[in-house]
Every structure is written in C-alpha cells, then in structure tokens.
Amino acid sequence: MTQQQALYNYALRLGDNSLILSARLSEWCSNAPFLEEDLALTNMALDLIGRAQAMLKYAGEVEGKGRTEDDLAYRRGERDYYNHLIMELPNGDFAYTMVRQLFVSTYELFFFEELQKSTDATLAAIAAKTLKEVKYHHLHAKDWVIRLGDGTAESNARVQKAVNALWMYTGEMFEMDHADTMLLKEGIAVNTDNLKLGWIQMVTQILALANIDLPADGYMQTGGRKGIHTEYLGHILSEMQYLQRAYPDATW
Amino acid sequence: MTADNQLDVWEVFMQSKPGANYIHAGSIHASDKQMALQNARDTYSRRGEGTSIWVVPSSAIVASNPEDNGMFFDPANDKIYRHPTFYVMPEGAKAI
Numbered sequence: 001m002t003q004q005q006a007l008y009n010y011a012l013r014l015g016d017n018s019l020i021l022s023a024r025l026s027e028w029c030s031n032a033p034f035l036e037e038d039l040a041l042t043n044m045a046l047d048l049i050g051r052a053q054a055m056l057k058y059a060g061e062v063e064g065k066g067r068t069e070d071d072l073a074y075r076r077g078e079r080d081y082y083n084h085l086i087m088e089l090p091n092g093d094f095a096y097t098m099v100r101q102l103f104v105s106t107y108e109l110f111f112f113e114e115l116q117k118s119t120d121a122t123l124a125a126i127a128a129k130t131l132k133e134v135k136y137h138h139l140h141a142k143d144w145v146i147r148l149g150d151g152t153a154e155s156n157a158r159v160q161k162a163v164n165a166l167w168m169y170t171g172e173m174f175e176m177d178h179a180d181t182m183l184l185k186e187g188i189a190v191n192t193d194n195l196k197l198g199w200i201q202m203v204t205q206i207l208a209l210a211n212i213d214l215p216a217d218g219y220m221q222t223g224g225r226k227g228i229h230t231e232y233l234g235h236i237l238s239e240m241q242y243l244q245r246a247y248p249d250a251t252w
Numbered sequence: 253m254t255a256d257n258q259l260d261v262w263e264v265f266m267q268s269k270p271g272a273n274y275i276h277a278g279s280i281h282a283s284d285k286q287m288a289l290q291n292a293r294d295t296y297s298r299r300g301e302g303t304s305i306w307v308v309p310s311s312a313i314v315a316s317n318p319e320d321n322g323m324f325f326d327p328a329n330d331k332i333y334r335h336p337t338f339y340v341m342p343e344g345a346k347a348i
Contacts, residue, residue, distance in 0.1 A: 034258045036280050036291035043294050143286055 003186065006179035008062045009082065010189060011123070012072065013225065015055030016083035019073060021104065022048035023236050024091055033094055040140060044101075047133040054126045074244035078233045085224040086169035088233040095148050095158035099166055101141035106202050107173045108134045110195040119187035142206050149210025156211060163207065164215050171220025174199075259283045261310040264292040266302040274306050282307075 025045035032038035056069035086104065091097045112134055115127035148155040174192045176184075183189035204214055223229065243250060259281040265274035277296040282288035288307040297305065316324055328334070 034281060036282070036295055039298070040290065040294040043298060140290055143290070147283070147287075 001179060001182065003182060004062060004064075006182045007120070007188065008059050009179045010183055011055050011059035011062060013082040015052045015059055015069075015072070016081050017087050018048040018052035018055060020081070020083040020087040020233070020236060022046075022052060023240055024087065024089075025097075027091055028097065037094075041097075044133075044137050044140070047137070051126065051130050051133070054129075058122050058126070070244075074241045078229050078237055079227040081224075081229065081233060081237070082227060083224050083233075084169070084172045085221055085230055086166065086172065088224070088230060088236060089166070089169065090232055092162065092165075093158055095145075095155065096162040096165070098141055098144040098148065099159060099162035101137060102145045102206065103166060103170050103203065104173075105134055105138040105141050106206075107170075107195065107199055109138050109202075110198050111190055111192070114190040114195070117187075118189070123188065145206060145212075146210045149207070149212045159210060160212050163212055167215040168219060168221050172222050172224060175222065175225060177225065259287075262288040262292070262307045263310050263313060264296055265306040265308070266296055267304040267306075268301065269303055274304070277301075279310060280307075 022045045025041050025048065028041040029038065029045075032041055052073070053069050056072040060067040060069060060072055086100060089100070108130070112127040112131040116124055116131065118124045118127065145159060149159040150156070174196050176192055180189050180192070184191055207214055260283065261279050262282055263279050264277045266277045267274045277292075280288065280291040280295050282291050285307070288309075289305060292305050292307050296302070
C-alpha cells in the first residue's frame with residue numbers, strides 16, 4: 001500500500017463515519033421528544049454532513065481519479081464503506097441515541113484535538129473546524145446522559161441498557177491498521193492507542209455522575225473498518241443512494 | 253386543552269453583535285439553565301444570528317395587564333411636551 005492509498009482510506013473512513021452517523025441523526029427529524037431537541041439533533045446531523053463533505057472531497061482529491069464527494073457518498077456499496085459499526089446501528093430510543101452520541105463525541109473530542117496537529121494541512125484544517133462542533137455535541141450528550149441517568153428509575157434503566165448494548169461497539173474506534181501505522185510515521189494520522197485512557201476516564205466520570213454502571217470489558221465487535229458491516233448499513237445506503245442509483249447524474 | 257407537558261418555558265434574548273441590545277428572539281422549553289441555553293442556541297442561532305444569548309424563565313417576567321393599558325399608557329398620548337420635538341436637531345444626528 002502506498003502512502004497515497006493509505007491517506008485516501010484514512011480520509012474516506014473519517015468521511016464515512018460522519019456521513020453514516022449523520023444519516024442516523026437526521027432520522028430523528030420530526031421524531032424527537034420535543035421541538036427543541038428535534039432541532040438539536042438535526043443541527044448535529046448537519047454538522048456531520050459538512051464534515052463528511054469535506055473529508056470525502058479530500059479523499060477524492062487524494063485518490064486522483066476525479067471522483068467527487070457525491071460520487072463517493074452515492075456510488076459506493078456497503079462493502080466499500082469503512083465507518084465504525086457504532087455509527088450505523090439503529091437509533092433505538094432517545095437514551096440509546098444519546099449514549100451513542102456520548103461515546104462517539106467523547107472519542108472525537110480527543111481524536112480531533114490530535115488531528116489538528118497533523119502534518120497534513122487539509123486534515124489539520126478540517127479537524128480544527130470540527131473540534132468546535134464536537135465540543136458542543138459532547139456537552140449536549142453529556143448533559144442528557146447525566147440528566148436521564150440521574151432521572152427516574154425508567155430513564156436510568158434505559159440509559160443503562162443502552163450503555164450495556166453499545167459498549168461492545170466502542171473498541172473499534174481505537175483500532176489501528178497497517179494504513180494508520182504508515183501515516184502515523186509521517187505525523188499524518190492520530191495514534192488512537194493513546195486516546196483510549198483519556199476516553200475511558202472521561203466516560204467513567206460521566207457515567208458515575210449519571211448513576212450508571214460501567215460494563216465489564218468483554219468481546220468487542222469489529223469489521224466496519226474492513227468493510228464488513230451489520231445488516232443495517234445496506235438499508236441506510238439504499239435509502240440514501242436510491243436517487244443516484246435509479247437516475248445516475250440526475251440534477252435539478 | 254391538554255396540559256403543556258413540555259418542560260418550563262424560557263424567554264430567549266439574542267445579541268447580534270457585541271455592544272448591541274439584547275432582543276427578544278422567542279421562547280423555548282427546558283428543564284434547567286444549561287438545557288435552556290443549549291435549546292436557545294439550537295433554536296435561534298443556527299444561521300449566525302448571534303454572539304451572545306440570555307435565557308430567562310418566563311415565570312420570572314412580570315408583565316403589565318392589558319386591562320391597565322388605559323391607566324398605564326394613555327396619559328402619555330397627549331403630552332406632546334414630553335417629546336424633545338421643539339429642539340433643532342443637530343445636523344447628522346440620526347439615532348435620536
């Protein structure tokens with residue numbers, strides 16, 4: 001694998017993570033518990049779309065085959081998507097969505113802080129812009145998880161259930177493969193190994209405030225980074241890509 | 253009418269730029285101060301409308317009663333001498 005290919009994969013994966021989570025969050029549009037939260041969730045979906053657009057555009061440029069961000073978003077099948085599995089899981093209830101937001105945004109808080117220092121100027125610039133958005137996503141998720149966890153017996157039970165169910169999908173965020181290691185040597189990629197301690201400490205602290213028990217570390221799901229997905233991604237893509245698949249190059 | 257079960261109502265005031273007056277933007281629902289601030293941000297500052305936000309519980313606002321309008325406001329209507337309209341306006345003064 002050349003460095004160019006590695007960088008393409010890297011930007012593509014970051015783009016895919018944003019795009020797929022964005023698709024999930026936008027499903028809350030008109031379905032959130034109340035109007036203000038509806039706006040908050042779709043706001044976050046739009047932040048993620050912006051990030052996905054920037055990352056996929058860059059991936060296309062690095063690849064050098066003239067593919068645009070739209071080509072990459074709408075013309076790839078599920079085996080060519082490299083997002084973490086946690087992003088594609090169905091929204092579940094509101095507690096489940098918020099716990100996922102907490103796990104992901106806490107990770108991204110550490111990740112983009114480091115990616116800002118990347119020797120790749122484009123990645124560093126996207127990271128700096130993203131970090132401001134992520135700080136808000138994290139604050140929002142943290143407040144909700146604490147509010148629900150420390151709320152009624154019912155809301156606490158729902159948060160605990162979500163934490164237990166999602167825990168096995170958190171390991172994948174810290175995986176490093178050959179491409180990552182190659183880019184790490186050039187100072188381009190983030191060493192996600194180094195993020196793990198900070199992530200676990202912050203999550204533990206927040207869950208303690210929410211009266212939620214930390215699950216024991218067990219089997220961690222993996223696969224998304226290699227294009228092996230849950231049954232859910234195909235459904236997201238079929239909805240997202242329908243128009244471009246049915247009417248290629250359609251414009252309006 | 254069913255009861256409003258969507259948390260407490262807060263009034264939102266936005267400042268468009270530093271030094272400008274805070275202007276009432278609308279109201280939102282929230283259960284606490286932090287949530288009120290976040291909901292106000294999400295509802296009223298999505299398109300770069302503001303640089304600062306105040307949120308105030310609607311219950312903390314004391315409003316005048318429409319029945320008192322006569323007593324409160326009408327006496328001001330015929331006191332033209334209260335307006336500084338008998339002065340010559342300095343040239344170039346616009347915001348008076």
